[in-house]
Amino acid sequence: MSPNSTSARPDPVRKIHDDLPPARPPGPPAGLRTLVVGAGSAGTALVRDLGRTPAFGLTPVGVLDDDPAKAGRAIGGVPLLGPLTDLTELAVRHRAQVVALAIPGLPAGRVRTLATAAAAAGAAVRYLPSFLSALRREVVGSDMRGLDVNRLIGRHEVHVVSSDIRTVIEGRRVLVTGAGGSIGSELCRQVNAFGPSELYMLDHDESNLHRLQLEIWGEALLTDHSLVIADIRDRPRIQQIFRDLKPEVVFHAAAHKHLPLLERHPSEAVKSNVLGTDHLVEAALATGAERFVLISTDKAADPTSVLGASKRLAELIVQANARDARGLGTGVFSAVRFGNVLGSRGSLLSVLAEQMRSGGPVTVTHPDVTRFFMTIEEAVGLVLEAGRMARGGEVFVLDMGDPVRIVDLVHNFAAQVQLGAEEVEIRYTGLRAGEKLNEALFSEGEVRLPTEHARIYATAVDPAAPAGTCPEDLAGGLTGLYEAAAGNCDAEVLRRLAGLLPGYRAPQEAPVPALSSPYPDGF
Template identity: 45%
Template sequence: MAAFAVSAALHLRFDGNVPSIYWSQLPTIIPLFVVVRIASLWAFRAYTSLWRYATLREALAGGAGVALGSVLLFTLAMTTSVIRLPRSVFAIEALLFAFAAGAPRFAVRWRRAWIQKASGQRGKRVLIVGAGDAGSMLVREFERQPHLGVHVVGLVDDDVTKINRELGGVRVLGRRRDIPDIVKRYGVERIIIAMPSAGADVIRETMAICRQTDAELKTLPPVGELVAGQVRAQDVRDVRIEDLLRREPVATDLTAISGYLRGKRVLVTGAGGSIGSELCRQVCAFEPELLVLLDHSENAVFEIDAELRERCPGAALAPVIADIRHRAKMDQVCRRYRPHVVFHAAAHKHVPLMEVNPDEAIANNVLGTRNVAEAAARWGAERFVMVSTDKAVNPGNVMGATKRMAELVVQAMQAAHNDAAANGAAAEGPGPGRENGAAADGAAADGAVPGGTRFVSVRFGNVLGSRGSVIPMFQRQIEQGGPVTVTHPDMTRYFMTIPEAVQLILQAAAIGRGGEVFLLDMGEPVRIADLAHDLIRLSGLVPGKDIEIVYTGVRPGEKLFEELINDGETVIKTSHEKIMALAGREVDVAAVRDPVRRFGERLADEERDERKLAQLVDLLYAAVDGRPVHPPAAVAAGAAVATGAAPTRSPEPAEAAKPS
């Protein structure tokens, strides 16, 4: 092509009558032109492109290569006697070479586009909602992959300046409100919502418009779930309930989080649960020295361990089957692995079950927290982070009261450590002593590091899609044909996605200085009845027609709405807009240690009749807020349900799950 270009340029310059002085140079200068042209194009990677997928980027790179070659050849002509040609020949040669080099390459691209267009007309007719970056990338993706059988008939966007303009050869046909007419006019079979940055309100409005048509509805995930912000055809999926609750992506200080996780040993309790497993995934991305996966469920540990070994090849993982209620085992685990950071996500979470099993709730949520926190401090952990729940606020049920008590245990641990630091002595945790000091002394003798641990709790609401939560329950009921059971038409809950909650937990741990209870911004509360309606519609069914919704009544211990802060707590802003710290009355270490000691003593008694359980629950409420509000009759009623006696209320799906 270089030989053709320079020869043709001479013929054009002299109208076919090339003087012999120039014609005689060709055998000498053609090899030089060839070498310079090849080197220039190679410098801009023109020979590494797949031209059937060529875009403007490849065209610009080729043009830059041609320009570089022309500059080099002209410089040689002006500074040496190797090339002696008229100046106009260089310009003509450059144009001819660009055409000769580019035309065959882009012919491949144009031929492919023509074939694709012809075959695409026979594919599924698609309308894309959103003519922004995501919509543009999606158009190009479908253009590059004709085997998907997708023909994009057009786009819609509420930006009036884009209407009737083209995006990648596809016209913007109108606004969102025009979708029903466009679907009829163009025979649209599928609508794809390509607005990954849009909020929940926009997605809901768009879905409501799309429901006026018979077209299949798909969407792109929120921007936080896209790989490097790039849209791929395989990202298109069904609309999920999370899309209807979508919020602004969480901004995290990766440097601060990496500072306390990278190269450190990290222990996650409840590692097989919804929150615990996501903690493991996100922590693993920060390349800790060791990640200890602790859970009492063998299956859960096996699954998260296998997943992480595939997701993070080379990561150092230590799967541990253990129960946090076993104090000696927790001490053994921390002594063996010496974690720098402990995320305590293990907990019993289901309100109705804990109402009828208060002893197990206290043993796991209160004493288990005490066990892990003491072991972490004894063996030199730098940070201890407990995952709490909004049910710990002015608790009206056993589960919430145990989680509030666990918060107090964590705060008391910090207070005890602060006092010990001030007095120059090792801290005693808020538990029933250490077997007359033997455990503390033995730990010190074995090289344990007392003090210096930062204890914090992170409180938030329900997480979408966790095991046993309301959404999987509703989905199962819909699959079975209904009815969908809701406790009360006015019941509301706060919701977050699991990844969002974990991102904020990691950020709160970086912010915490010790003793804080952090509250995550959970947005606006959502009516459970609205969730039920949305899930039925997402299944392509009509509430009240195809699937009935039945209200079964509020269960013992449930609230119609959850609160965010306890009486006497005030909200303090932090450096992160979605994380708040709560300030309350100073924790009395002795006032926490005494009931925890009594819990341990009473739970050591294996004979627990209804009277003893009622006394245990009264002690729990008295420890949390000073008033025994749970009468023995309630425990007896709960026990009747647990043993199969006739329930006083209709059964219904478990409330949205708390952090586990």
């Protein structure tokens, strides 16, 4: 099969899951993909109602029930997928956007367990008011109540993606790095809807790629050329991929992102977040990519952590090469920052769900700690919109509203899964090395610039900012940084990070001592 052939690939927009009944008309669901929990009279009536009333905006794609006698049956033409204990797994597998709890009279503890299991999969939760059971009347779709993300994040969810994105995606070869991660996989799903000629999904974890292909195309034979196993640290491999595939649009989502771990292992942060980005930008320039978008983080603004410092350097690499690209009249290179993402693997929402489900205390670093929040759909919409608007060298930032106190988010989440405030035990652990009490979206040396999109800003260096905001000899400084990281000399890595980013201060706590040799005795 040639790299540009698509004849053997199922149409991802028109193909539906193999496990859905063949009698259903081809095409994507008209509403949000919904799992209905409960195959009794309430669940059956709900499936019927939602199917008859598209205005509810929910399309059942599966039903869950614990009754073994119902296994393998279809409820109103919708397949029964498995027991309630498999809710999280099935919600992920079937890309459920909503989980509807349709068992009136279910004990509150069971409701909480199911609601947190659904939230852990990134699905919104709808449940039937308990009074329905007492009234014993027939359920209708309008009786559903939901997990309101607006209450969780303290603002209305912003949908920034527009049909104009098609102008930069349709008919082009698109590469997504870190494709198996939460942001990367959502990027792949949304990019795929805009008709690229090829969608190349790059990740170093083959299990993630298998899952992603199954989610997008409904089958995962792992024989398709669109799946690319590679480590962005491997420069020759990245160069080979770009030479062979010649991607025209690149979304770079691959990164190490867990702040406390990177404080302990700064060399690893540099190898992936800085050097890996350098390899990709270099290859994109060499092969004439039209657009390159780096996914960054709000922690890159006035960084106090290794994570933030490494991502700020990645931004600077993109900006420096954007200038070179403009001079050559070639590609457009830009970056986009955003805050914490609800619904991603390891995100606060999934951690809260797991802690509440296990009955343990909810851990929060500080009573007054705040963060900016957005949904994963918002984050990906921003990345796509930035790719369209970019002219080269911008760092885009979404207007994310006011920061949210973590404690308030915990209480809002608990209330929506029917858990009283007195039932939520919060244990404060203290801020960890590198963590800020309050995040910022813009550095002190940056100014906020409006763009054509009302909810998206760009950054520019403030002329009044102190010298050294962007190092003059970035390339030279990076060479020394890469050498220190290659030798796993964490103390030297921290020293060089501080030298490259004058506002960054290395943590006081010493990192884990590096091995005296890359290969201990016996290897």
